[in-house]
Amino acid sequence: xxxxxxxxxxxxxxxxxxxxxxxxxxxxxxxxxxxxxxxxxxxxxxxxxxxxxxxxxxxxxxxxxxxxxxxxxxxxxxxxxxxxxxxxxxxxxxxxxxxxxxxxxxxxxxxxxxxxxxxxxxxxxxxxxxxxxxxxxxxxxxxxxxxxxxxxxxxxxxxxxxxxxxxxxxxxxxxxxxxxxxxxxxxxxxxxxxxxxxxxxxxxxxxxxxxxxxxxxxxxxxxxxxxxxxxxxxxxxxxxxxxxxxxxxxxxxxxxxxxxxxxxxxxxxxxxxxxxxxxxxxxxxxxxxxxxxxxxxxxxxxxxxxxxxxxx
Amino acid sequence: xxxxxxxxxxxxxxxxxxxxxxxxxxxxxxxxxxxxxxxxxxxxxxxxxxxxxxxxxxxxxxxxxxxxxxxxxxxxxxxxxxxxxxxxxxxxxxxxxxxxxxxxxxxxxxxxxxxxxxxxxxxxxxxxxxxxxxxxxxxxxxxxxxxxxxxxxxxxxxxxxxxxxxxxxxxxx
Numbered sequence: 255x256x257x258x259x260x261x262x263x264x265x266x267x268x269x270x271x272x273x274x275x276x277x278x279x280x281x282x283x284x285x286x287x288x289x290x291x292x293x294x295x296x297x298x299x300x301x302x303x304x305x306x307x308x309x310x311x312x313x314x315x316x317x318x319x320x321x322x323x324x325x326x327x328x329x330x331x332x333x334x335x336x337x338x339x340x341x342x343x344x345x346x347x348x349x350x351x352x353x354x355x356x357x358x359x360x361x362x363x364x365x366x367x368x369x370x371x372x373x374x375x376x377x378x379x380x381x382x383x384x385x386x387x388x389x390x391x392x393x394x395x396x397x398x399x400x401x402x403x404x405x406x407x408x409x410x411x412x413x414x415x416x417x418x419x420x421x422x423x424x425x426x427x428x429x430x431x432x433x434x435x436x437x438x439x440x441x442x443x444x445x446x447x448x449x450x451x452x453x454x455x456x457x458x459x460x461x462x463x464x465x466x467x468x469x470x471x472x473x474x475x476x477x478x479x480x481x482x483x484x485x486x487x488x489x490x491x492x493x494x495x496x497x498x499x500x501x502x503x504x505x506x507x508x509x510x511x512x513x514x515x516x517x518x519x520x521x522x523x524x525x526x527x528x529x530x531x532x533x534x535x536x537x538x539x540x541x542x543x544x545x546x547x548x549x550x551x552x553x554x555x556x557x558x559x560x561x562x563x564x565x566x
Numbered sequence: 567x568x569x570x571x572x573x574x575x576x577x578x579x580x581x582x583x584x585x586x587x588x589x590x591x592x593x594x595x596x597x598x599x600x601x602x603x604x605x606x607x608x609x610x611x612x613x614x615x616x617x618x619x620x621x622x623x624x625x626x627x628x629x630x631x632x633x634x635x636x637x638x639x640x641x642x643x644x645x646x647x648x649x650x651x652x653x654x655x656x657x658x659x660x661x662x663x664x665x666x667x668x669x670x671x672x673x674x675x676x677x678x679x680x681x682x683x684x685x686x687x688x689x690x691x692x693x694x695x696x697x698x699x700x701x702x703x704x705x706x707x708x709x710x711x712x713x714x715x716x717x718x719x720x721x722x723x724x725x726x727x728x729x730x731x732x733x734x735x736x737x738x739x
Contacts, residue, residue: 263617263652270624270648277631277641282693288640295632299587306588 359408402483410489436476481527597709611651623651
């Protein structure tokens with residue numbers, strides 16, 4: 255059974271509605287009394303709201319975070335995936351930059367000497383199980399690469415093309431124990447043979463028993479006939495120590511390669527040597543010493559207080 | 567007696583309003599959250615006679631119109647809540663089946679909240695306010711209704727107790 259809703263309450267409702275409409279009209283017409291009321295309430299409530307905000311700000315997002323837990327998890331997963339992608343892109347960029355740097359140095363070297371080169375990317379290192387020191391490059395017959403071509407990088411000699419395939423080639427590194435290259439000491443005509451030792455260092459054997467070698471001498475490839483297998487003038491390494499051997503007729507020396515054979519990314523195959531022997535033009539410049547700042551401090555005597563007699 | 571009722575009612579209104587702006591408004595609830603003050607006003611109205619319900623709604627509207635976050639003109643909430651308060655009180659006060667069931671009261675209050683928000687929205691549209699996308703508005707209104715259903719069981723006994731103290735009625739939910 256329904257009660258209520260008599261005339262008195264209806265009249266009251268109408269009065270309240272009319273009052274509300276009257277206030278709305280006043281507010282919309284810009285009557286200042288109404289707006290000042292609201293401003294006053296804002297001013298009165300602001301300090302309390304500030305205090306409450308300070309208290310609740312650490313837990314303000316708690317309920318919405320709970321509701322979005324699944325979404326947050328998937329968001330974290332997405333971000334982690336993006337992070338992985340960006341990280342791999344960054345690594346790729348770094349590797350591309352390193353390759354560009356290597357390529358630039360190769361172009362500098364070959365351009366200076368006047369070699370015609372084909373750039374190649376190292377696609378694999380030779381297996382250690384073969385006991386040989388080789389690399390595989392991504393150019394082969396498709397780029398007119400043939401056997402016994404000199405392979406260089408920005409620092410100098412890398413090796414020689416040993417086998418050529420359709421789109422790749424096997425390069426014997428200068429560190430291979432079977433590797434031999436005729437070398438000339440820069441700034442002179444003294445020649446010798448450098449033999450790989452399977453390490454970062456090689457052995458130089460001078461051909462002339464009267465010749466001498468000194469620590470710090472720079473060795474360049476002497477060059478072969480028609481530039482195969484070696485074009486002349488390519489830097490090989492520097493003498494690090496002179497070996498004394500009683501059973502050897504000529505002098506022996508230990509040589510450190512200029513090329514870091516462990517970090518080869520981009521190399522170049524010399525398909526045509528320079529028209530004339532570049533001689534010492536490719537000798538790497540000695541690094542300029544960086545100035546060091548030395549500060550001298552002169553100790554000064556510290557004034558010690560002397561007792562004085564006070565007169566009374 | 568009337569003065570006592572006004573004073574006590576006013577204090578309780580202020581208490582819930584303070585809870586609303588100081589606590590509930592500080593927490594970000596999903597689906598737009600809820601208005602504890604709106605729930606209180608409608609509960610208060612639902613427990614009263616229709617004329618008291620209209621006045622209760624109108625009084626609640628005054629405070630909501632004074633709320634800094636209220637975007638509409640002063641009086642808009644008064645109009646909406648006066649009608650909603652009267653309506654909800656009329657529905658409950660006149661029907662025995664609704665009168666004696668707390669669950670019905672909760673559903674009634676939830677519908678009251680949805681109606682109030684919808685009516686406020688409609689008025690705002692008539693007054694030319696920019697309100698955002700329809701999907702967002704629908705989400706807010708329905709979210710408020712659902713939150714009301716979830717929160718009302720906790721608020722209703724408190725409001726009922728206060729109402730009994732102020733009006734000295736025997737009814738207690």
